[in-house]
Amino acid sequence: MSTIVSPSLLSANFGDLKTDLAMINQSKCEWLHIDVMDGVFVPNISFGFPVLKYVAELCEKKLDVHLMIVQPEKFIQEVKALGAYTMNVHFEACPHLHRVVQQIKEAGMKAGVTLNPATPVSMLADIIGDLDLVMLMSVNPGFGGQKFIPHTLEKVKELRALIERTGSKALIEVDGGVNRETGKQLVEAGVDVLVAGNAVFKAENPLEEIEFLNNL
Numbered sequence: 020m021s022t023i024v025s026p027s028l029l030s031a032n033f034g035d036l037k038t039d040l041a042m043i044n045q046s047k048c049e050w051l052h053i054d055v056m057d058g059v060f061v062p063n064i065s066f067g068f069p070v071l072k073y074v075a076e077l078c079e080k081k082l083d084v085h086l087m088i089v090q091p092e093k094f095i096q097e098v099k100a101l102g103a104y105t106m107n108v109h110f111e112a113c114p115h116l117h118r119v120v121q122q123i124k125e126a127g128m129k130a131g132v133t134l135n136p137a138t139p140v141s142m143l144a145d146i147i148g149d150l151d152l153v154m155l156m157s158v159n160p161g162f163g164g165q166k167f168i169p170h171t172l173e174k175v176k177e178l179r180a181l182i183e184r185t186g187s188k189a190l191i192e193v194d195g196g197v198n199r200e201t202g203k204q205l206v207e208a209g210v211d212v213l214v215a216g217n218a219v220f221k222a223e224n225p226l227e228e229i230e231f232l233n234n235l
């Protein structure tokens with residue numbers, strides 16, 4: 020079985036997105052990962068919906084939207100308008116997570132919940148059955164090119180056990196510091212979707228890098 024690869028646009032060349040998106044379209048990845056930041060939930064700002072409108076037009080892959088913003092529920096319609104496949108919200112940003120998850124699903128998107136490195140998997144015990152996707156951050160969100168936090172491997176195993184115990188259909192995605200080595204460890208631990216920013220876009224041959232991760 021092949022691994023879903025979701026290259027992160029954050030590491031692309033913003034001066035020439037057309038070229039990078041043509042590479043993505045030609046590659047074996049199934050998703051494109053889109054990191055939206057607000058400078059409040061995370062200490063950085065990336066890009067917003069006016070830019071993403073053009074990305075969505077040029078990209079033929081499924082859009083995997085990761086919102087690193089406070090009150091993500093305010094933007095469900097904007098994300099839907101992009102034609103997004105997934106909408107990932109942070110557990111730490113949603114006091115009324117159950118409601119937000121239902122709203123994302125009602126809007127016709129896959130509902131993903133993301134956990135920061137310090138948030139335990141057990142926090143999802145009462146909502147795992149409603150989720151299409153759980154994304155574990157393997158770095159503190161806000162920047163590409165950071166070092167993978169090894170404890171994530173334990174969290175993946177714990178999450179896999181929770182999914183099996185409850186019969187949940189959620190996919191497991193990991194975001195941050197993924198490369199050939201950490202990617203292999205993650206897939207062995209039970210991951211379905213690998214996000215990779217620097218490993219793909221800074222590689223000498225991004226197509227080969229995507230294919231390697233896809234074959235894990």
Ligand code: DX5
Binds near residue numbers: 027030054159163
């Ligand atoms: C970090 C973002 C990641 C980032 C990953 O806040 O959520 O998606 O782009 O970049 P790499 O793979 O370079 O760690």
Ligand code: ZN
Binds near residue numbers: 085
């Ligand atoms: Zn991300």
